Amino acid sequence: MSEENVRAWEKYIRRVKPYVPGEQTKDKSVIKLNTNENPFPPAPGVLEALKNMDADNLRMYPDPSIGLLVEELAKFYGVDKEEVFVGVGSDDVLAMAFMTFFNSEKPILFPDITYTFYPVWCDLYRIPYETQAVDSHFRIVKEDYYKDNGGVVIANPNAPTSIYEDISTIEDIVIHNPDSVVIVDEAYIDFAKESAIPLTKKYDNLLVVQTFSKSRAMAGMRIGFAIGSKRLIKALNDVKYSFNSYTLSQAAILAGVEAVKDGDYFRDSIEKVIKIREDAAEKFKELGFSFPKSSTNFLFVTHEFIPAKELFNALRENKILVRYFDLPRINNYLRISIGTKEQMDILFGFLRKYINKKKNIK
């Protein structure tokens, strides 16, 4: 837009960094390993709940307190109803938490390599921030979070590195921050060892955020939640009610309840993904890739001699989508979601051929 065409009212538009969300395609012939979706369907009760929706569920406003789902989550995680907050995906929950808790003049702290939305929300809400470099193995240096700050955000497992830090590291960070809210973003925790949720009983400034988009295979329904002390949850609800009381649709509430109820299905489905991940890790190693030990539903891989960008493009041309971040320190890595066994076989079939051809040229 040329300068002379700028209208007076445009001066007051909020400036944000343009962000282009990851590629979504409905082309069934594409192997989509780029957005960490679950390759397996959600619990059977979920589709059933949608089939059983009636006109009143649609016609009337949903319960603004999202009571049914809050109760089911409280039961599943062994916490009180007043310790659970539900939102439209964990992005919504995290953004709401940033807005609610990070109003200090002091910068909030998070790793330099982590979820790319954190700095974007900081810009949006004008929250000062300071990134802390992960070490050369992409590990979080806990001591970096001991200094004075306006809040701390740690993704555990971290993305896109796939690395899980021991729960004692998280607890150390919380212990050193009694005067800040510490958010632990556990989007991938169900593929890892141990959640920080039990620590919320001990530390009233710790907020743990999770999502239905990965382990529960419900990215399409947009459900995320936070667990923390009653004080934290009340503050989140106060802001939510003042913003948009009715966030979650009745369809999402009813579908979410069925997903949480079916604990057996949930655990089986996670086990299946982990099994494929461990098998994939072996195969990547054989093909000359290295990567941190993954505690997520993706692997963060780099090849011994083929540049990541080249591989990304070659895969793309062959209808296999993976994620490439053109960012400092990680621009020779690919983030590859765990698909079904069949999808992974096609991926490895292609990689084997491509790498061998390269080797022969070499």
Add this chain to the structure above:
Amino acid sequence: MSEENVRAWEKYIRRVKPYVPGEQTKDKSVIKLNTNENPFPPAPGVLEALKNMDADNLRMYPDPSIGLLVEELAKFYGVDKEEVFVGVGSDDVLAMAFMTFFNSEKPILFPDITYTFYPVWCDLYRIPYETQAVDSHFRIVKEDYYKDNGGVVIANPNAPTSIYEDISTIEDIVIHNPDSVVIVDEAYIDFAKESAIPLTKKYDNLLVVQTFSKSRAMAGMRIGFAIGSKRLIKALNDVKYSFNSYTLSQAAILAGVEAVKDGDYFRDSIEKVIKIREDAAEKFKELGFSFPKSSTNFLFVTHEFIPAKELFNALRENKILVRYFDLPRINNYLRISIGTKEQMDILFGFLRKYINKKKNIK
């Protein structure tokens, strides 16, 4: 919470005015005339769309551009795709618009009697505002909006007054505000005469916001949208993508498309509500109520001798919920949603008895 119990991190919690959303009950014996829901079901295709959802719709992220629904709305309203923005109910769309467009130091202007969320969003986003008194008949005084400002928001028809201002009034306000964004909140427009949408072709600073919650009977699915110039819509999308790319669930997208497609059902259902409203207006008059002429799916009534609060409580005890606002200027009014003919018969049966008993005591 006593002073000594306040924790250091609580100092930085965003302060908002506590807001308690309107009563939602699933008790089928209650006659719910308190939240302006549509008494008739949504288009049959809507439930059908939910029944036809498959596991992939759930498992995968929805299209962040909400393309299918944007296209259907563009077709229905005769605008370009780039002139449509969709969000999680009109509350989400309006809040996003406040955040995107109202970043001036000058106060934004809206009527003193209007949707109660406007001042709440201003507090949340720290937007200065100045309310303009409606006249003694609750009419908007258009000249009040001609002064210097940081933005203008007009609900048309206004709530809870139910009054529709002629489209020429809206156009006059837009003409006098070439340097501000003017938002027209048309939540109830389908029960009124004429939308301001065609004016968006002429004025690139006019944003018209509508919802699926009233005329389309889909409050439970949380869908709202805005129509405006490509510049306005691009700014909204930039902010949305930086905040939470995947807002609308796949279920809401597919259900919304079916609602928009069925134009005949939509128009029939609106006509039915309007017919019951006009009949109800007659009956309220006979019972000694007065009220502005309604262009919405509710009536804003006051009785000649029974205080509104007394009536509100009496109705409530008899399982009829209506809305009472304990606010200056309107605390002797009730906002009563238009229900089915059967629900209205029960309402009037009760009112007739109650008022006659009062008359006999008098």
